[in-house]
Amino acid sequence: MMLSVSIRHQFPGFTLDATFEAPPGVTALFGRSGSGKTSIVNAVAGLMRPDAGRIEVDGRLLSDSESGHFLPPHRRGMGYVFQEARLFPHLTVRQNLLYGGWFSGRRDRAGFARIVEMLGIGQLLNRRPLALSGGERQRVALGRAILSNPRLLLMDEPLAALDEARKAEILPYLERLRDETGLPILYVSHAPAEIARLASSIVLLEAGQVIAAGPATRILSDPATVPALGLREAGAIITARVEAHEADGLTRLGTSSGTVFLPRIDAEPQSTLRLRILAQDVMIALERPAGISALNLLPAVVRDLTETESGMLVRLDAGGETILARITRRSAYALALEPGKPVYAILKAVSVAPGSVGNMKRHFHST
Incomplete structure (x- = not known):
C-alpha cells in the first residue's frame, strides 16, 4: 500500500510544503518540534484540510484541492494513536477495545484474541483506564486503533509522554505490530533511536519542508542528513x-x-x-x-x-x-x-x- 502526499498549507508565520511517498512498512516522519509532522498526519487523517494539494492511498483519493474533493475522517479508514491514549475512562479495557471493532462494523473474535495476545493486555481487560500505567494505556490505545480495521495506522509520537522505562516496555509491542499485522504505519517522532529501531523508511522535515526521504538504511547513514538527525545519533x-x-x-x-x-x-x-x-x-x-x-x-x-x-x-x-x-x-x-x-x-x-x-x-x- 502506497501513501502519496503533496500538500501546502499556510499557518501564521509558518508554511507547510511537503511532498513524499510512504511505501508499505513503517514510514517515520522525523524532525524537530514545529517542523510540520503532526500537521501532515492530521491532513492524512482528515482532521486538517490543506490549502492546496492532493493525498491518496493506493489510488484512493482522500483529498484534492483542485477538484474540491475532501473525504471526511470517518470515511478514510484511518487508525489514529495520539501522544495521550485518549481512552474512554468510563469503559473497561475490553469495552474500549470492542469500541474499535464496533466503529468499523467488525465482529472478529479470533482477531480480537490475536490483538489482545500480541499486545500483552489479556490481564487488563476488566480494568478501567485510570487503573493502568502509561505504557498499558498506550497498548490499549494501539489495540483499539488496530481493531477498527484501518487501511493505514497513524501514530503521533505515541511514546513522547512516557518515561524511559515505559518506552522500553512498549517498543517490543510496536515491533510485533510492525512485523505481525502488515499494517502500513505513518509514525511521527523526534527520537532517532525510535526511528532507527522501527522505521523502514524515513521522511526528514525541517521548517515545513521535506529535506530528505527514502529507506531508513540510507537516510540514517547519509552524512548529508546528520545535521537534522544530530551528530550523536549519526x-x-x-x-x-x-x-x-x-x-x-x-x-x-x-x-x-x-x-x-x-x-x-x-x-x-x-x-x-x-x-x-x-x-x-x-x-x-x-x-x-x-x-x-x-x-x-x-x-x-x-x-x-x-x-x-x-x-x-x-x-x-x-x-x-x-x-x-x-x-x-x-x-x-x-x-x-x-x-x-x-x-x-x-x-x-x-x-x-x-x-x-x-x-x-x-x-x-x-x-
Whole structure:
C-alpha cells in the first residue's frame, strides 16, 4: 500500500510544503518540534484540510484541492494513536477495545484474541483506564486503533509522554505490530533511536519542508542528513542473520561483510536482525588489529569522507552495506583515508533492533 502526499498549507508565520511517498512498512516522519509532522498526519487523517494539494492511498483519493474533493475522517479508514491514549475512562479495557471493532462494523473474535495476545493486555481487560500505567494505556490505545480495521495506522509520537522505562516496555509491542499485522504505519517522532529501531523508511522535515526521504538504511547513514538527525545519533543500520548460539554465551551473527558476536540473543538460528551501529562507536584501522579485545572487526572500503565542525564522518562500504564512522580530522589525515581505500571497521558497541523476531533491544560493548 502506497501513501502519496503533496500538500501546502499556510499557518501564521509558518508554511507547510511537503511532498513524499510512504511505501508499505513503517514510514517515520522525523524532525524537530514545529517542523510540520503532526500537521501532515492530521491532513492524512482528515482532521486538517490543506490549502492546496492532493493525498491518496493506493489510488484512493482522500483529498484534492483542485477538484474540491475532501473525504471526511470517518470515511478514510484511518487508525489514529495520539501522544495521550485518549481512552474512554468510563469503559473497561475490553469495552474500549470492542469500541474499535464496533466503529468499523467488525465482529472478529479470533482477531480480537490475536490483538489482545500480541499486545500483552489479556490481564487488563476488566480494568478501567485510570487503573493502568502509561505504557498499558498506550497498548490499549494501539489495540483499539488496530481493531477498527484501518487501511493505514497513524501514530503521533505515541511514546513522547512516557518515561524511559515505559518506552522500553512498549517498543517490543510496536515491533510485533510492525512485523505481525502488515499494517502500513505513518509514525511521527523526534527520537532517532525510535526511528532507527522501527522505521523502514524515513521522511526528514525541517521548517515545513521535506529535506530528505527514502529507506531508513540510507537516510540514517547519509552524512548529508546528520545535521537534522544530530551528530550523536549519526550511524547506520545493517542486516544480520543469527548463525549459532556459542557455548561461551555469545551469539554468532553473519553479515554481508563478516561475523559479529553479541551476548546471547533470544532468537532462533536463521532469524534476521537489524544492527544499529552509531558512528561514534566505530574505529578505523588500516590492517586487521592483533592483540585487541574487540571481537567485531569487519573489512570495509572507504566510500567517502565528509568534514564536520568537530571532525570527520567516514562512510564505509562493508559488503554492500553502509557503516558510518566519526573520527577526528587528525586521524583521517594520519591514516591517509580516501575513497577506495581498504580498511577495517572496529565496532565498539552494537544495538540490536529486531527485524523479523520480537527481541528486546540489546546493547553490546565489544572492548
